[in-house]
Amino acid sequence: MIQTVMRKRIEILVDTPLAPRIVAQLKAVDISGWSLIHVDSGGGRSGEWQHDDVTGASAKTILLVIASEAKTEKLVEALAPVLDSYRLLLTISDVQVVRGERF
Amino acid sequence: MIQTVMRKRIEILVDTPLAPRIVAQLKAVDISGWSLIHVDSGGGRSGEWQHDDVTGASAKTILLVIASEAKTEKLVEALAPVLDSYRLLLTISDVQVVRGERF
Amino acid sequence: MIQTVMRKRIEILVDTPLAPRIVAQLKAVDISGWSLIHVDSGGGRSGEWQHDDVTGASAKTILLVIASEAKTEKLVEALAPVLDSYRLLLTISDVQVVRGERF
Amino acid sequence: MILDTLTSPVILFFVLGFLAALLKSDLSIPEAFAKAMSIYLMAAIGLKGGVAVASSGVTSDLIVAAIAGLALSFLLPVIAFALLRQFGGLSKIDAGAVAAHYGSVSVVTFVTATEILTGRGLGPAGYMVAVLALMETPAIISGLMLAKRGEKQTNANAGTPWHEVLTNASVILLVGSFAIGVIAGADGFAPVKPLFDTGFRGVLCLFLLDMGLIAARRLVQSRKVTWRLVALAITIPILNGVIGTVTGTFIGLDIASAAALGILAASASYIAVPAAMRLALPEADPGIYLSMSLGITFPFNIIFGISIFAALAQMLG
Amino acid sequence: MILDTLTSPVILFFVLGFLAALLKSDLSIPEAFAKAMSIYLMAAIGLKGGVAVASSGVTSDLIVAAIAGLALSFLLPVIAFALLRQFGGLSKIDAGAVAAHYGSVSVVTFVTATEILTGRGLGPAGYMVAVLALMETPAIISGLMLAKRGEKQTNANAGTPWHEVLTNASVILLVGSFAIGVIAGADGFAPVKPLFDTGFRGVLCLFLLDMGLIAARRLVQSRKVTWRLVALAITIPILNGVIGTVTGTFIGLDIASAAALGILAASASYIAVPAAMRLALPEADPGIYLSMSLGITFPFNIIFGISIFAALAQMLG
Amino acid sequence: MILDTLTSPVILFFVLGFLAALLKSDLSIPEAFAKAMSIYLMAAIGLKGGVAVASSGVTSDLIVAAIAGLALSFLLPVIAFALLRQFGGLSKIDAGAVAAHYGSVSVVTFVTATEILTGRGLGPAGYMVAVLALMETPAIISGLMLAKRGEKQTNANAGTPWHEVLTNASVILLVGSFAIGVIAGADGFAPVKPLFDTGFRGVLCLFLLDMGLIAARRLVQSRKVTWRLVALAITIPILNGVIGTVTGTFIGLDIASAAALGILAASASYIAVPAAMRLALPEADPGIYLSMSLGITFPFNIIFGISIFAALAQMLG
């Protein structure tokens, strides 16, 4: 059987204009990979929104990151100060990863 | 360490025209937030499909919802009658959430 | 309560031009359903990329597959030889599925 | 005349798309661009129709054609339903859903017909755009009535989605730009004419390229269409088209407009109606109605139907 | 004159989009197409402005108008800030963010005004495009200064995002295509004119259709806009527009260019500034500034503002 | 002559995009719009080529040019491969993949060259579009042969993806619209000419704006391109371009067509070939071949190559 290792799967829902800032934080805690998933629309306590490329300011995106538990903890610490002001939605779950050495 | 709480991550794959109906059900069980993820194409027992904006009728979308276990159960009950007729694909997993009070 | 069963949720990040090959592998191990999720951009050890439809060659996509544990194992075995040459990112997690008989 | 049609770039691009999809080429038109073109085409045809009515005024022809269109859209599903049940072997729900498609209309078929007929000096009257818009929705109602006939009480969830049907994008766009055309008139239209008139046929080429791809892929991917349904997807439009053309001639429309009414009757919706059916009859199988209307009837009408009903209108007129 | 405006297709498409969204129609313009149109419009207006300046040369009017524009963009947020704090009851941060929007400009409002004024023989000078580009950013700086006045030390993360502000897409595109217009001149422009000039108004129609949809949806979805803020979203543009028009007349611009300066002053940004505020003041509520600038001020300016400041410029001139 | 090129809006928009990306501006063209423009450009160039051949007929020049194009596409990778292995230090697989790109062609380089040459009265013959289409694929085959030379048995998975190569989108679109142009002829083309001819250069401007952005981002993000590879990404196109221009002159093409053949030979594919290589040689590093062809060779050809080979053809002719 192929070897798998346990890693963390982090999903961060963030306003698209702020995504580069989060990516900078990833790099700061030495996480080297991420993917941005396209979100079309959504709703929450502050109302509903649609992705709109004209006023880019109201679009949101999901940052998907696979990382080790240690780096995940560092990332959460690093993001703590902006969690509220950036209105981030941050979830973490367990995943099995193939070729997991790289994370 | 930052406090996290356990919540449910619900993914519902649904035909795009029916998504507003599912959102209405979310609201009915007092779930206040959701995000719609863009799906490009797929395949299943009833054939393959591509996202196509011309005949919107054949596009699909993923509704991503983070909710407490109690609300998740209510939601599943509420969706039970339409699971088959709407051809929903519904999965539920555990996630750790930061700032989890809001769900 | 509605009956749920445990299944595997597989996410495969793959170069868009290679996605049909992976889908062929899915079919080979008798997995009948999949969905392609749109990824906008990302970064890893080999640099950053943006989805770009002009030179389709540099776009990536996420293949989302729900499958039984047995089929998942078969799939991982089948993909093993190309994991490196295709630069796949493959993660597996547990999910509860409603109407799980079909997977 | 069919040969004539087959050397028009508009049709040839459709054929190119169709062949490319059959060859499993990776050619694809970005969805956003395809949708943009359909919005452009609807706005353009609405505007031009409105401008035409602004100069002709509301004539009795317009009123008669409007009534005929409404009646056709409401009644044609009944015949289709009977055929689909008896000969096609569909369930009541699937038959009702498919019938609604054939009562309603395809904007692109109409636009293509207008281009081809105008090229032969047979341009339909401007008010036919209004008829087009009017014919979109009645069929949805009669299709739903047929699908649910005999049921005790329809639950709220599955009732007619009135709001969605009446405010659906293509109705709003057609009616809205028709109204703008009427208000602006020829003078107001002049400054925007370069985009909406001059570029029209070129855009139609690229749009039909995409429709060819979509139609052929739909045809290939469909697994549930029996040979009986294929036969009906050709017979029903012929039948409807003949009824439409005869009606048009009978109520005194000019030859071109009678042909246009025939083509509207023959065409099957693949935008407004599928969306409505997905909401109102989620149990109906989209694989069936999309394969029939988009995969078979649409190409049939583009390549043969337009010429057939034009010839019929000329014979009768 | 307002009535006149209201029968122009350009405005009517805006109204159509606005109504469609209020009716909760599913009509929508694909984002990619909307963004494509905005890129087209900015490139076209930049080119045309540049070509105009290439033939007129750098005049003293140009220089005076540029200085006036810079000053207005820098100073107008101060008045807006005071009103938003006192009358609107906003926090310092929200007031600063909103004020920045009102000091900056809306490209689409300017483009629409140019089309409508030109239709009445009141086309503003080509250099007003340069003024437009210059007015985009100073307001961001003064808005941020107002929002942070009295704070000890701003941390690095929350400082002015200079790089993003100065290289933002609309600034680059406007300035870049203006420069291309200047370099290419009328002769170089000729081969690309069919696309950038002839099709311009038609594209503007479709773009305003989308802006109508976006503005109305924004208005409907906004939950945080009090009646006081609604009043300010109309009062501030009137005030700014009057200041701008008077300034334009005072510094000796021709009537059309004075009107254009008024409209620039009255218009509120909804592209460059929201993006900058999201970065520099993430704590400010985007619901407030987008609802005000896009949901209220933008429609107000399109339907009333343009005519008001044109009339004022004619009165003063 | 290079200066001449540098004041054309078409090239200036490319430069604008390139600079914007180097400045890390957030300017971006929606992918769907970029792809739509590339589809439009290929359809337009195919149509125009076909219409030209429809009136000139199949001449011996056409046949000779077609054979020369096929031979060049098949043979040029051999020289490139040797240089990439020896001087560039690439592995066999990477060298084969890169060589395939340089044997194949870039549609946009050809289109831009045609526009610029036509502007100087040096428009290449219509049949060069057919040559363009023919040159897209042979290089893929010889590149794969070079990459796998000496291997015992290629496994099924890694064989030449014949189907994808022969039905790839740009081949189908070019060949298809060329055929439509031939069938429709000048008369059939007339009604669609406003879109496909009049708007052409304007669209090319916006498309090159995007290509500038893409090329510069590719250049900046590439980490694997050594200075030796940079040198080859300029040397190989010069070499290939000279071979192509000389061949064109030698086989008796007119000056403009000989220049066009040179530019085709010099250009490197960044659409059809990368997609094929990703399938056939997944182990080859896309970072290398995309950075070289798109990040270096493409800008080099647009800004210098076109003028160089045109000058050479004039000298020789």
Ligand SMILES: Nc1ncnc2c1ncn2[C@@H]1O[C@H](COP(=O)(O)O)[C@@H](O)[C@H]1O
């Ligand atoms: N840790 C990660 N989490 C999420 N996505 C990743 C991660 N690492 C790599 N990726 C994605 O995989 C692509 C290729 O990664 P690499 O092979 O490391 O360059 C990247 O561009 C990302 O889109």
Ligand SMILES: Nc1ncnc2c1ncn2[C@@H]1O[C@H](COP(=O)(O)O)[C@@H](O)[C@H]1O
């Ligand atoms: N429970 C949730 N599940 C999924 N997405 C959510 C949830 N809550 C909020 N969101 C997303 O986060 C955005 C902002 O949420 P809020 O800050 O609550 O307005 C929403 O518009 C959704 O896209």
Ligand SMILES: Nc1ncnc2c1ncn2[C@@H]1O[C@H](COP(=O)(O)O)[C@@H](O)[C@H]1O
């Ligand atoms: N096992 C699966 N994993 C992921 N997506 C699936 C799976 N099965 C079905 N789907 C998605 O659900 C759609 C409908 O499935 P079906 O009802 O089986 O035709 C498919 O087209 C896929 O997009």
Ligand code: NA
């Ligand atoms: Na019909």
Ligand code: NA
């Ligand atoms: Na302003």
Ligand code: NA
């Ligand atoms: Na070449």
